[in-house]
Amino acid sequence: MPPVEDHPLRYATVNELHARPFPALDVPSTAVFLGFKEPVDAANRDRGRDLAHLTALIDRHGGAHPQPGANHYSGQIGRSVLKWESHTEFVTYSAFASGVSARPFDPAEDWVFPEEWQAAAPGLRLTSVLIRIEPMPDTEEEVLRLTESWFVPESLALSRVVDGAAVVAGDFRIDESGHMRFAVFVRPGTGPRRVGRIVQRLCEIETYRAMSMLGLMRSRDLSARLNGLDPRLSALVAGLDTATSAETTLHDLLSISAELERLAVQHTFRFGATRAYEAILVQRVEVLREERIEGRQTFGEFMTRRYDPAMRTVKSTERRLEAMSERAERAAELLRTRVDVERSAQNQRLLESMDQRADLALRLQHTVEGLSVVAISYYAVSLASYALYPAAKAAGLSKEMLTAALVLPVLAMVWLAVRRIRKKFH
Numbered sequence: 462m463p464p465v466e467d468h469p470l471r472y473a474t475v476n477e478l479h480a481r482p483f484p485a486l487d488v489p490s491t492a493v494f495l496g497f498k499e500p501v502d503a504a505n506r507d508r509g510r511d512l513a514h515l516t517a518l519i520d521r522h523g524g525a526h527p528q529p530g531a532n533h534y535s536g537q538i539g540r541s542v543l544k545w546e547s548h549t550e551f552v553t554y555s556a557f558a559s560g561v562s563a564r565p566f567d568p569a570e571d572w573v574f575p576e577e578w579q580a581a582a583p584g585l586r587l588t589s590v591l592i593r594i595e596p597m598p599d600t601e602e603e604v605l606r607l608t609e610s611w612f613v614p615e616s617l618a619l620s621r622v623v624d625g626a627a628v629v630a631g632d633f634r635i636d637e638s639g640h641m642r643f644a645v646f647v648r649p650g651t652g653p654r655r656v657g658r659i660v661q662r663l664c665e666i667e668t669y670r671a672m673s674m675l676g677l678m679r680s681r682d683l684s685a686r687l688n689g690l691d692p693r694l695s696a697l698v699a700g701l702d703t704a705t706s707a708e709t710t711l712h713d714l715l716s717i718s719a720e721l722e723r724l725a726v727q728h729t730f731r732f733g734a735t736r737a738y739e740a741i742l743v744q745r746v747e748v749l750r751e752e753r754i755e756g757r758q759t760f761g762e763f764m765t766r767r768y769d770p771a772m773r774t775v776k777s778t779e780r781r782l783e784a785m786s787e788r789a790e791r792a793a794e795l796l797r798t799r800v801d802v803e804r805s806a807q808n809q810r811l812l813e814s815m816d817q818r819a820d821l822a823l824r825l826q827h828t829v830e831g832l833s834v835v836a837i838s839y840y841a842v843s844l845a846s847y848a849l850y851p852a853a854k855a856a857g858l859s860k861e862m863l864t865a866a867l868v869l870p871v872l873a874m875v876w877l878a879v880r881r882i883r884k885k886f887h
Contacts, residue, residue: 484657489561492592494664498551499584510583568638597646618763620751669742676735677771680778718789838872
């Protein structure tokens, strides 16, 4: 019996499911998270530069290098565990270390990612997060006191998560050190892997929030361009039935359509990516399974109030671009129809003119036929007189009498011959 042959990608697809395990974090501990994005399209991104940048960080601590072409890495650097992931548009670095600093969210906690190393990154820093993980205080009042002293109360999001396993808090603001901060208070008895999943979810929420908000910045720029094109398109559409030169109007309309198509090509990928990132963020918030604490807003409510309007703006701009493209296309079709109708009328007038010319030509032909009968008869009479003159001389007829006698018969014969030829053609 022949051996069973596996698909060449079977193991690769299964291994991909387990390539990025959640970290296992003790309590207390500290997490530092960075995200970098190159200012180029994903298709033009050089992933080799990202690997080289990761290797430069590992070499500072004498760790093992990643595999060539790798898109994820995990290893020990100093007293921290480093986790690196390469995504379609960005790369992320996570460092997890046991213990917390005496000063909450001390900027020195990001020592594992030196500033000069960050400055040499292939891309630009998109997000930077400090997460403080410590045991749950004895009372909720203590949790509220700590979080309100660490974060801005106006934008503080606070909730129990994962069936009460922890309390997470954050205000989604960047502090004076350039970091966004989150706090995780862990209930006793919660396992390290569950803590790692909670921390990972917070990092992902911030990452995908930042990536999706790039679509808002692009939509604002696009809205300004559409504001300039919309009046031009509306004016052209309004004047379709009164425009004096359809060809000129069609040229202007095609120019607007080309500009709209160019804008669609420039922004389609970003808008599609924004939808994908938004869906991931919503899913990450949902899996936290939040519970409200003392009437404070949850992460889900924060996103509904602060984040959802931005995403609706992006979707509205995308729909506006599509609607304007469709309007331009419909207007172009109407204008082409008008041009076709005008050209059909011109062709009809041309055909009528050709008919008139043909009729004139036919009349002229008849006139020419009459003249040609006379001319042919003239030459025929001359030839016949030359041919019959000897016989006429013998009969005592003069040349003049012979010519006069031949005129009518020859003229009649030529006329009948021309008429017969004309009947054959008609």
